[in-house]
Amino acid sequence: MIYLDNSATTKPFPDVVKSYSTVATEFFGNPSSLHSIGGQAEKLLTQARTQIADLLGVKNNEIYFTSGGTEGNNFALKGAAKAYQGRGKHIITTEVEHDSIHKVMEQLQEDGFTITYLPVDKNGLVSVEAITSSIRKDTSIVSIMHVNNEIGSIQPIAEIGSMIKRQKPSVLFHVDGVQGIGKLPIELKKANIDLYTISAHKFHGLKGNGVLYIREGLMLSPLLAGGGQERNYRSGTENVAGAVSTAKALRMQLDNQLYKKDKLVELNRYLRESLAQMEDTVIHSPLEKSIPHIINFSILGVKAEVFVHALEKYNIYLSTTSACSSKSNTVSKTLTSMGVAKDVAESSFRISLHYDNTLEEIKITIDKIADTIKWLRGVMK
Ligand SMILES: Cc1ncc(COP(=O)(O)O)c(C=O)c1O
CATH class of the missing domain: 3.40.640.10 (Type I PLP-dependent aspartate aminotransferase-like (Major domain))
Known part of the structure; x- marks a missing residue:
């Protein structure tokens, strides 16, 4: 998992x-x-x-x-x-x-x-x-x-x-x-x-x-x-x-914060760089003044819910927006307040890391995200 x-x-x-x-x-x-x-x-x-x-x-x-x-x-x-x-x-x-x-x-x-x-x-x-x-x-x-x-x-x-x-x-x-x-x-x-x-x-x-x-x-x-x-x-x-x-x-957790933060910064960088290379992807989490644990991004034209369930098949678990609102189908108020267009906000995802996630896990996730996008775009044609 x-x-x-x-x-x-x-x-x-x-x-x-x-x-x-x-x-x-x-x-x-x-x-x-x-x-x-x-x-x-x-x-x-x-x-x-x-x-x-x-x-x-x-x-x-x-x-x-x-x-x-x-x-x-x-x-x-x-x-x-x-x-x-x-x-x-x-x-x-x-x-x-x-x-x-x-x-x-x-x-x-x-x-x-x-x-x-x-x-x-x-x-x-x-x-x-x-x-x-x-x-x-x-x-x-x-x-x-x-x-x-x-x-x-x-x-x-x-x-x-x-x-x-x-x-x-x-x-x-x-x-x-x-x-x-x-x-x-x-x-x-x-x-x-x-x-x-x-x-x-x-x-x-x-x-x-x-x-x-x-x-x-x-x-x-x-x-x-x-x-x-x-x-x-x-x-x-x-x-x-x-x-x-x-x-x-x-x-x-405070010990983790002290000793494992740098590793998380590395994972965040890898995620950002890999997501940025994907077509029609927009990263919403700011580069500065944000924690490395969370990276929020949209994949344009992809239905968020379908995507989350598709990744689940690979035993990868991420979320559409905050857990409380993810089932109520409301558009992220944070993204809306930031000026993100409704349709872009509707296809947004949140990856939130913990200190013991590994680079290997992130690499697998990126691969599976790419595969899932390809598959979904094929289905939608
Ligand atoms: C910023 C923030 N405040 C409050 C809460 C509510 O915390 P709890 O789930 O412990 O009630 C959450 C939960 O997601 C949160 O993210």
């Missing part, structure tokens, strides 16, 4: 599954229980929180466990919007965010918030000046993704954070870091980030696990009310095995 859909989800590291299994079976206590079995679970949860805090360079009381990126984004935005509505009901974001941001914005709009959606340029980048000039007296939140899930463009997060700090420090800065973490360095404090979402299954952890960083001193309105776990922010018996396995996955 050649799996090239790692922005949709990753295969868990075997050690991560092992640590989940060990904790789930041997340390199954409820961290709130008074007895020693509960105490052991609580200790593991605290350790996992501290490990993640250390890896992210923050304090452990700034780490909150969630069920993943969607919950983290919902919690950050709804929790901050409600708690800080006294500062104003205007929120700034971009046209290219994940649905777990856009759909929340729609809900907030129903609650009387005004949302500014900023476009991106032809490279998928939002302009810092556009954010600056959109900030109003009643702006309370700016939410911008670090890395775009469809084309891999990297938004200037640190620059945006310092601009907000200078211009209107009361504005909260949320970053959807789901596609950025483990791919490129991030310094939450230096970048003046107040809220930061990550999801374990995007870095070889397990689905249903995530983390929301909430800067110390902020008070959000909780999404889930109940027994008061996670310092009253997320009630419900804690998923200790999930938290421990997330800490492990994050450490392993």
